[in-house]
Amino acid sequence: MEQATPGTLGAIRAWLAGILLLSTMWEDLPSTALLPRSMFDPATLGALQFLTQIPGFDSLLTNSTALAWLQGSTGVLLFLAMVGLKTRWVVPLGALAYLTMAGLFRSYSWFYHTGLIPAYGLLILSLTPCADGWSLDRLIRIGQGKSVVEPNRGGSVYGWSRTFVWIVIAIPYFLAGLSKIRNGGWEWWQASSVKGHLLNTTLNPMQFDFTATLRLMQGPDWLFSALGFLAVFGELLFGLVLVWKLARYVAPMLMGAMHVGTLFLQNILFFDLILLQVVFYDTARLRGWAARYLGRMDVLFDGNCPLCQRTRRVLESVDILGRLRFVNFRKLDRAEYNERHQLKLSLNEMEQSMWVVDDKAARSGFQGYRRMAQAIPLGWVLLPFLYVPGLSHLGAWIYDRIASRRTILSCDASCPHDFGPPPSFQRPPVSWPAPALAVAMVVFLMGCWQLHVEHYPFTSMGMFSWKIDPPEVKYVKAYALYNTGEEERAPFEQWIGAMGDSRYRQVLMRSFSSREGKQRCRDFLEACRDLPSESAARSVTGFRLELWSWNYEIDAQNPDHGNILVAQHFQ
Numbered sequence: 001m002e003q004a005t006p007g008t009l010g011a012i013r014a015w016l017a018g019i020l021l022l023s024t025m026w027e028d029l030p031s032t033a034l035l036p037r038s039m040f041d042p043a044t045l046g047a048l049q050f051l052t053q054i055p056g057f058d059s060l061l062t063n064s065t066a067l068a069w070l071q072g073s074t075g076v077l078l079f080l081a082m083v084g085l086k087t088r089w090v091v092p093l094g095a096l097a098y099l100t101m102a103g104l105f106r107s108y109s110w111f112y113h114t115g116l117i118p119a120y121g122l123l124i125l126s127l128t129p130c131a132d133g134w135s136l137d138r139l140i141r142i143g144q145g146k147s148v149v150e151p152n153r154g155g156s157v158y159g160w161s162r163t164f165v166w167i168v169i170a171i172p173y174f175l176a177g178l179s180k181i182r183n184g185g186w187e188w189w190q191a192s193s194v195k196g197h198l199l200n201t202t203l204n205p206m207q208f209d210f211t212a213t214l215r216l217m218q219g220p221d222w223l224f225s226a227l228g229f230l231a232v233f234g235e236l237l238f239g240l241v242l243v244w245k246l247a248r249y250v251a252p253m254l255m256g257a258m259h260v261g262t263l264f265l266q267n268i269l270f271f272d273l274i275l276l277q278v279v280f281y282d283t284a285r286l287r288g289w290a291a292r293y294l295g296r297m298d299v300l301f302d303g304n305c306p307l308c309q310r311t312r313r314v315l316e317s318v319d320i321l322g323r324l325r326f327v328n329f330r331k332l333d334r335a336e337y338n339e340r341h342q343l344k345l346s347l348n349e350m351e352q353s354m355w356v357v358d359d360k361a362a363r364s365g366f367q368g369y370r371r372m373a374q375a376i377p378l379g380w381v382l383l384p385f386l387y388v389p390g391l392s393h394l395g396a397w398i399y400d401r402i403a404s405r406r407t408i409l410s411c412d413a414s415c416p417h418d419f420g421p422p423p424s425f426q427r428p429p430v431s432w433p434a435p436a437l438a439v440a441m442v443v444f445l446m447g448c449w450q451l452h453v454e455h456y457p458f459t460s461m462g463m464f465s466w467k468i469d470p471p472e473v474k475y476v477k478a479y480a481l482y483n484t485g486e487e488e489r490a491p492f493e494q495w496i497g498a499m500g501d502s503r504y505r506q507v508l509m510r511s512f513s514s515r516e517g518k519q520r521c522r523d524f525l526e527a528c529r530d531l532p533s534e535s536a537a538r539s540v541t542g543f544r545l546e547l548w549s550w551n552y553e554i555d556a557q558n559p560d561h562g563n564i565l566v567a568q569h570f571q
Helices: 007-025 031-035 041-055 057-061 064-083 085-104 116-125 137-143 155-184 190-205 212-216 221-242 245-264 270-280 285-293 306-318 334-341 347-352 366-374 377-387 391-403 433-450 495-502 505-510 515-529
Strands: 297-301 325-329 355-357 362-364 474-481 487-489 539-549 563-570
Touching: 007 064, 007 085, 007 116, 007 155, 007 270, 031 064, 031 085, 031 495, 041 057, 057 064, 064 085, 085 116, 116 155, 116 270, 137 306, 155 221, 155 270, 155 433, 190 212, 190 221, 190 245, 190 391, 190 474, 190 539, 212 245, 221 245, 245 270, 297 366, 306 325, 355 366, 355 377, 362 366, 366 377, 474 505, 505 515, 515 539, 515 563
Parallel strands: 297 325
Antiparallel strands: 297 355, 355 362, 474 487, 474 539, 539 563
């Protein structure tokens, strides 16, 4: 087990919370209040079914304002988890709030897997000291003059914590590959079966409308077999990232490329999984290269000034690129330093303010802080306050107010007293429960697979795991009919944002298979029809659904991609 640093673990926490925050902002939870209650299936909530027993839950489902508050609160919790404020509380609360919100979307559609793995990771991080790096909690402790863990000193507790996160990412990939072998057999990646999976989402209504698969249909069979083979064995071999350093360089890139291919070949965007691959890479070398390329600068501070010491510690914590070199001028050969940098700084000038020295110039006070803000990514958000006229005057006033609290303790370089930061504390090394927890996580996830568990948020990762045989795909075309006599593809995801990512497609398909499914579909279409029209002169009066079938092996040259089996009209 490799050691990791507090900064690495904190960065993983910020990254996972950021992914879930993007997922939350992407959604439109209040619009679920527009959906008919006949579409709501409490069984899809799985382990969260207890929510339906809470008084007022039914009212929540129909109250768009309350749903907006739930989504907004989830976003706030995830943002706080990302920046690391009250980390111990907001990390688990943010993950649970996200799973609750995501469960409501699934209760109107089906159990899909987007967003689950980052949520697993965030829940695991709530059991770790993930606030020790890259967090406002850390900066607050520094500002209060308290001791913190050194951000770049490795420790086994951080190494095991990172391993826990790797497990909840790697094992689901491994299980997805196993599911394809178990459910589809060793011939899952045959060209005919792979074509069926790709065409199923290309031809059905989807959020995106890429047609790359249709253009590839005339290509050789070995191309589709190769795509299927790479998908299965890429997922199976992904588990090697837990034990092989080389795999952590190669496998995440391959999986990221596979998910990008899924977007263009299946019209499905797993943006969370694409971004998730970053957690396997150590960015220390990249940050070191950036520091050398962009250039470093000296920050001269007064080691006898407690405020300056705290300021230095804060700036060190946010200097993720390592571009700032902090130099205590009290322990500096000032004459030699002035000569080397062609400066004429006096002791009095150094005592008045921090100085920033780079290859171009020496700056002090507010000008120096503006230069440091350019070097620190977190400082980029402050640049408007530092450069825009009017706002920059406000920034200068704030700086003067803070600098006025500066005090200098009388002591020279040989002073026996220590006015530096308090000594850092160290997390104790992990005990035996850490590896036991790692094994328990693997056993639990494998148990879900073995028992075919599909109980939200637990899953055996069996998506797209069945072999397509015979080579036939059935899909639905949905048209909206207008009072003007026009008809066009029904943009359900535009009318009801909660139906984004084509979460309505199973509702449409099931209308052709059962009376209950047809009634559920009718309720959904009536809800869409009754929405306020954007134009008084043009409104929806009904819908036409067409069920198509295409044997893409026998009838490969069909320009219409199949034939209509049946059409239904809903007025």
